[in-house]
Amino acid sequence: MKAHTDKTYDLQLDDLRNKLLTLGGYVETEIATTMRALTERDSKLAETVIGQDREVNRLEIEIDEACRRLLVLRQPAASDLRFITTALKIVVDLERIGDLAVNIAERAIDLNQSPPLKPIPDLSRLADLGQRQVRAALDAFVEADPDKAEQVIKNDDLLDSLYHNLVNELLALMMEDPRNIRRANSLLFVAKHLERIGDHATNVAEMVIYMVRGTDIRHPGSRK
Amino acid sequence: MKAHTDKTYDLQLDDLRNKLLTLGGYVETEIATTMRALTERDSKLAETVIGQDREVNRLEIEIDEACRRLLVLRQPAASDLRFITTALKIVVDLERIGDLAVNIAERAIDLNQSPPLKPIPDLSRLADLGQRQVRAALDAFVEADPDKAEQVIKNDDLLDSLYHNLVNELLALMMEDPRNIRRANSLLFVAKHLERIGDHATNVAEMVIYMVRGTDIRHPGSRK
Amino acid sequence: MNSLMARRAVNWIMTGLCGLALAIALVPLVSLLWLVISRGLAGLSWSFFTALPAPVGETGGGVGNAIAGTLYIVGIACLIGVPFGVGAGVYLAERGDTRLGDGIRFIAEVLSGVPSIVVGIVAYGLVVIPMRRFSALAGGVALAVLMVPTLARSTEELIRLVPHELREASLALGVPQWRTSLRVVLRTALGGIMTAILLTVARAAGETAPLLFTSLNNQYWNWRADQPTASLTVQIYNYAVSPYAEWHDRAWTSALILLLLVGSLALAGRLLSRRRVR
Amino acid sequence: MRPKVEVRSLNAWFKANHALRNVSLTVPANTVLAIIGPSGCGKTTFVRCLNRMHELVPGACQSGNVLVDGQDLHARRVDPVNLRRRVGMVFQRANPFPTMTIFDNVVAGLKLNGVRGDYPALVEKSLRQAALWDEVKDRLRQSAVSLSGGQQQRLCIARALAVDPEVLLMDEPASALDPIATARIEELIRGLRESLTIVIVTHNMQQAARVSDSTAFFYMGELIEHGPTEQIFTNPRESRTEDYVTGKFG
Amino acid sequence: MRPKVEVRSLNAWFKANHALRNVSLTVPANTVLAIIGPSGCGKTTFVRCLNRMHELVPGACQSGNVLVDGQDLHARRVDPVNLRRRVGMVFQRANPFPTMTIFDNVVAGLKLNGVRGDYPALVEKSLRQAALWDEVKDRLRQSAVSLSGGQQQRLCIARALAVDPEVLLMDEPASALDPIATARIEELIRGLRESLTIVIVTHNMQQAARVSDSTAFFYMGELIEHGPTEQIFTNPRESRTEDYVTGKFG
């Protein structure tokens, strides 16, 4: 990429990009950790997730500030403007992914207080897929690669169908035995959260496409 | 408020503000309509919500574009900058509230295919509260009134506790009779969605406070 | 009717009239130069530059003493006039923004409009009366008095042409005022001032009136400042108003020499200023 | 819709210096075209070709066509004097006629052209159009140099408007003004679009972004890109444009 | 930390015109202070008071104190000539000495004061600091006027740096430059902060925002607000500042 005449500008943009990547990295590990906490029934681990989310929140505010600073100091245009406004939006999604991981961690702590339910392999698969979607969306962002982003958007369907299967499975579990209801319900929410994580990854991917191509592909049905 | 030397600038800001209000209005009616569809078991009504959400999506893209235009054309600073970056963020929440209303509407259509469950007054109360929070947050935004916004943030606790009661109520309903599970589960998600609507209203309120006072009050625990 | 046609016609007529002005202005110039050159060249010889004037009826002779006298008188004038003229100009530019400066500038301006013949009278009173004789010094003083106000004004203008920012740049570097004036401002204006001096000298060399009763004239070589001294201009005048045709010829030849002298001074000044511009 | 101004492979030279290379673009009626580009890229030369002021420069020449309303400016029948009334111009530094009153400045163009008319009404109209009326209505008989820089520039705009041009060329009209006066001029430009077609040169990209409908980016005498302003500033096609608007030049 | 520059209730007059009213502020060492405000608000007057250039204007006078490193500029013992070497200045229009070479321009401050030293090394150091070395190292003996406007301005900065000042005042140093040259100067300013304290006047708010650590907003000779740059531009305390930075003035 061509450098700006003003080197400091480049430094500031790089700084913003790095902050976003750091945030993405945190969020990814949060998902991984929280799922390990869930499957390994490790409440300590779950709590570390909650601690890590503080970092995420701090970074969110920092990124917002960095964006505003760039906007006011640099009057960015064209790709720079798209990058910065995208950053403003992406950060919301990433932070929300972090929150969802925290929610899952809270459920895990909750579940660890009751005896374990029978293992549900689809849940791990869902978590895996969600995490992979987040990573792929971030990769697409870093590499400014719209093709990768499109792949993320396509893969969301996979994630959705997995989620629906899981919901049915869990509902069946509830009907099997009312004693399962509370725990299965928790897992249901975990699944829901993972599905939302996938959605947020899709959002990021959509923003990446906008950022690179300059065309907004959100809500294809509702355009004027 | 003092006018800008450049009148067109004011017009463009007003236009953005109006778009946001329109969007808010849509979202509010969506919540109301969807709840009526649920309680009155009116699938037609539920479908209108889904239709209306297209408008919301269109407006979201329009608002994003308007913000970017203002950023590139006006180099806003101080309160103007805060207003525009806030708009960029608020619109995400509002659109998401719309989506959640749509989700509720889909659940309603679903539920209408089975016989009705016993009425759950807390659900309407929750819906009411959610809708009121959204309206209050928007009011705070329009009037640039941080006190109102603080009220919204405070009221979210009320909403949360109502939600938790409701969850327990619904779980109890499931345990009572496994045939309730599927429907109660749907209502559980409706409740969850309403709770999220409240959260998004809170987000809006937080952004309003930032916009007016220039201080970011999100994540008070995680600041540097 | 103010139609476009009429307006364009007016445009062309006015352009034509202005062009005509150029033609009219060039007629006397061409005529003068042609005569000076053609009639002047006719009498030109080496001895004309070196010999003393010949009496009526004799052929040959020259204006050697007049050429030398002009250079001599002008030299004296420069010695007196240049330091004062340039110095006063520096004063006006550097310290002239006061009431006093305004007054001095005003007076310099008025003085540069004083007829040269009047200055001749002054030099007469100043030098000739006390010394009781016409002298080269008196001529030099007259020319110097003429030079001072013009030089002061042009020096001031040239110094003022030096951007104010330059002076401030130097002061802001911690350079004292006097060094700033000498080494930055004057240094920058120097080329222009040299040109101004040359042009002023050229003008002085062409003056006749103030010399008529100061340095008067002399038929012989003279290198003493307290003696009457010949000068080219006075010589031309004397030749021209004489009743002898051969002296008229000598007037033309002398005029050619005077023009060459004045012209080369002016040309040198121009070349100097052109180099400066580049 | 037929474009108001159409430029077809315009080339311009100053002696041997090829200042404009093969520029073609069109300006629809009632729009504002902004010309941006680094210093010396030919912006001024370009607008000066549009009212044949370029040919006044000694040694200047040009090729190609400029059409206003479909009529070639260099057609035999076109008189540059007449043309310049239809294509007005406002310059970088405000240049009111210093010897005239405010009133006389506004009607100068009409008086020159021998147009009779209700001068007071016309002066009011033009000054209103230039958003200056309220500030000067009580001192129309004062000298034009008694106005501030920004007011003088608006006076020049009023003067250009008084002869009722169809196209207005502005060469960096606000570059000598402070931000407040600049904001006034920009607003004015957007207002004038209702009744005129405007071409404005500016070295200030944000200004171009604010006032124009379409933007043309010049570089070393070439037209690199011409498109809707929003596109040029948020999503240009050409990488050189992108580099320039994002500040990646040189 | 003791401030590098401290201004205490400074007032300045041009004859009866009260151009600065009771201005007090401090500039910490190694920071950049930007002065913004509408035309005629006293920005230039303010910086010229900081190196006693103000008193060179006929009829100008002042009251209050300016302290550099705690020492009052108007103390008896302080020689303004000496002071100006410690507090350098760069002007709006580049003003290299036209009769000197690039090399001589850089060392002018020393040579004119008769200071000896390793001139070549000093020239290289100053030109490197001013980010001009690479562009001119092969033609140090050429005349300074052969440089472009932006290069000339950097040359003037190098010249000011050569006398090793502690404070550098810049009065709209980039307003006569094109965007690219401006970007260079801005970067330079941020770099110089490592070794100097800088006060820069600019009518370009964005420029102030970009280069400075703190910003002071002047209006009609008064200091309205002085604070961290980011705060001034995103969240000013005073409504007049807010109005100015958001473009709501006049």
Place this chain on the structure above:
Amino acid sequence: MQTASEIATAAREPERPPESAPARVNVPDRVWSGSLLLLGFAVLAVAAIIVAELVHIGGPAISHTGVLAFVRNSVWDVTRDVFGALPFIYGTLVTSAVALVLALPISVGLALFLTEMAPPSVRSIVSFPISLLAGIPSVVYGLWGLFVLVPLLRRPIEPLLAKTLGFLPLFQGPPIGLGYLAAGIVLAIMILPTITSIAIEVLQTVPGTLREAALALGATRWEAIRVSVLPYARAGIVGATMLGLGRALGETMAVTMVIGNSPSIRASLFAPGYSLPAVIANEFAEASGDLHTAALAALGLLLFAVTVALNVAARLLVRISRRGPTRVAA
């Protein structure tokens, strides 16, 4: 953080500038200032000396004749110590008037042509001879006038004028050649470059954008000149004219050589006359006595007074017209 209000309470704002002592200047700077001032006084000294000498030498003649009589009397008889300056004053005024009438339109036209109309090639070619014209010493003009112009006037110009415009007293009388007309024409040629060059300078200060402003409004080239250039340059052109007039009044040699040197007052331009500088030039060196010298010096004083008055008037005029809208605010 300090805000305006805090500062305002912190210190009361002084309303008036302090009675400030002038800034302390170091010693070398003071020496420099002092020497400059001395040099500035040199100009004053020159002026004082001129006035003093003129009064000193010329005084006796004026006290002998009386100021009014000196100026009004038209008889100049050296042998009888009768000194009336009127013929010289008259001659000076007439020749200068003729010169102005002839030179002004041509100079302005020429200046306009060179600055506004001519292509630059012509401009650079022509500006050199014009500057030559300015540099030619007056005695050479006199030479030319005496040997070229005067014969031409004698025949055919003056007879032709008499035939066509002879009904005017100005153009009656025998065609001698030497006379007011010859002097006026030579003066016109001599002041032409003076006026032209100043006019060109003035025209060149007219901002180019002003010209373009008119052109861009649809003015022809001439209209642009009329509307924007000439009004702007008016004061300068008036100044140029007055300077030309000053030069004409004081010009000595050329006039001396062609005016005819006859102390009389005639209505006809063809008649020989005399001028102030001419009589000084002719008689000063060989004055017949102290009173004669004094009378000539008094003429010089008169000339000096007139030119000074003219210069003062020119400056004031320029100042007044500048107070009007002549300059774009800087």
